[in-house]
Amino acid sequence: MPFRAHFDCLWCGTPHVCRGPDDLEGWAQLCPECVGKAGDNGFLRFRLRQALTERGAARASETPPLGSSDDDVDASPVRPVSVAAATPARDRDAEMLAYYEARAPEYDDWYLRRGRYARGPIHDAAWDAELDAAGRWLDDLPIRGEIVELAAGTGWWSPLLASKGELSLYDAASAPLERARGRLVAHGLRAHLHVRDAWAEPDRQVDAVFTGFWLSHVPRDRLDAFLGVVRRWLKPGGTFAFIDSLFDPQSSAADHPTPADDASVRRLDDGREFTIVKVYHEPRDLDAALSGTGFRDPSVTTTGRFFLTGFARAADAR
Numbered sequence: 070m071p072f073r074a075h076f077d078c079l080w081c082g083t084p085h086v087c088r089g090p091d092d093l094e095g096w097a098q099l100c101p102e103c104v105g106k107a108g109d110n111g112f113l114r115f116r117l118r119q120a121l122t123e124r125g126a127a128r129a130s131e132t133p134p135l136g137s138s139d140d141d142v143d144a145s146p147v148r149p150v151s152v153a154a155a156t157p158a159r160d161r162d163a164e165m166l167a168y169y170e171a172r173a174p175e176y177d178d179w180y181l182r183r184g185r186y187a188r189g190p191i192h193d194a195a196w197d198a199e200l201d202a203a204g205r206w207l208d209d210l211p212i213r214g215e216i217v218e219l220a221a222g223t224g225w226w227s228p229l230l231a232s233k234g235e236l237s238l239y240d241a242a243s244a245p246l247e248r249a250r251g252r253l254v255a256h257g258l259r260a261h262l263h264v265r266d267a268w269a270e271p272d273r274q275v276d277a278v279f280t281g282f283w284l285s286h287v288p289r290d291r292l293d294a295f296l297g298v299v300r301r302w303l304k305p306g307g308t309f310a311f312i313d314s315l316f317d318p319q320s321s322a323a324d325h326p327t328p329a330d331d332a333s334v335r336r337l338d339d340g341r342e343f344t345i346v347k348v349y350h351e352p353r354d355l356d357a358a359l360s361g362t363g364f365r366d367p368s369v370t371t372t373g374r375f376f377l378t379g380f381a382r383a384a385d386a387r
């Protein structure tokens with residue numbers, strides 16, 4: 070995440086102005102009070118670790134840190150003008166991660182149509198029916214053996230996957246993973262949970278990879294590269310399965326603006342705003358991308374209004 074001379078604390082929202090470009094607060098975008106509480110809180114510890122690494126890297130390279138120029142300094146750091154091509158990839162990725170760290174306690178409201186995500190009984194019933202259909206589709210897939218779930222978040226799909234094989238679930242943010250851990254424990258299921266970037270090169274080959282609502286966070290121009298990472302995770306013949314978003318105006322929260330240019334502005338319950346990459350792919354585009362990146366028999370369909378479901382097998386090594 071870039072250094073910010075003044076910002077609203079990512080954890081509590083309090084505005085803070087840094088004394089100088091070396092202030093850890095500015096790298097972590099946490100106010101001094103939250104920095105002081107980092108010992109008791111996984112998210113704060115994670116932000117501080119990242120901040121130390123990023124400050125160290127900036128010092129080592131002796132180049133001005135990203136975001137330290139006047140142009141980039143913004144009183145509300147989580148509200149950049151646009152996330153589209155003009156925004157450096159590192160900033161976009163960091164903002165998305167900060168968003169999901171902060172959203173972890175309220176993430177499942179989206180699935181459960183609670184609070185700002187409740188859209189009235191008719192829409193919500195349609196949503197529930199399609200969510201059930203997506204779950205049944207996943208349950209019917211022939212997935213077994215060693216399974217990797219990338220960008221697993223709060224683990225909505227993890228109990229189902231953990232009941233099919235030996236599941237490793239990864240996410241780059243620790244707060245959602247903690248929720249996934251609680252969900253698995255509540256189901257009496259075992260899995261391996263680790264903080265890990267979805268873009269990190271695989272350290273082994275497995276029988277199946279699953280992503281839920283992650284391909285839509287991969288920028289269009291990086292989709293083939295990401296599918297290449299998935300292909301390298303898989304043994305020949307292994308399964309890639311995903312569930313993702315179709316665009317529907319009722320899918321997101323009532324106070325979220327209409328997405329444009331593959332970007333969505335998202336608000337938390339406390340009003341903090343983030344702009345993230347959100348690409349609504351057409352099934353045929355994903356079919357073509359899978360065929361072109363080492364997969365065979367791709368099948369990308371929809372549940373109707375809200376969800377995409379996709380499946381492909383890793384082709385034999387070329």
Ligand SMILES: C[S@@+](CC[C@H](N)C(=O)[O-])C[C@H]1O[C@@H](n2cnc3c(N)ncnc32)[C@H](O)[C@@H]1O
Pocket residue numbers: 162165166169170219220221222223224225226239240241242245265266267268280281282283286
């Ligand atoms: C839309 S949520 C999906 C969560 C879950 N897969 C689901 O289906 O409910 C996207 C997830 O991607 C995670 N994420 C963001 N950037 C990431 C990255 N570079 N590597 C791994 N996970 C990342 C976020 O922390 C968040 O949990």
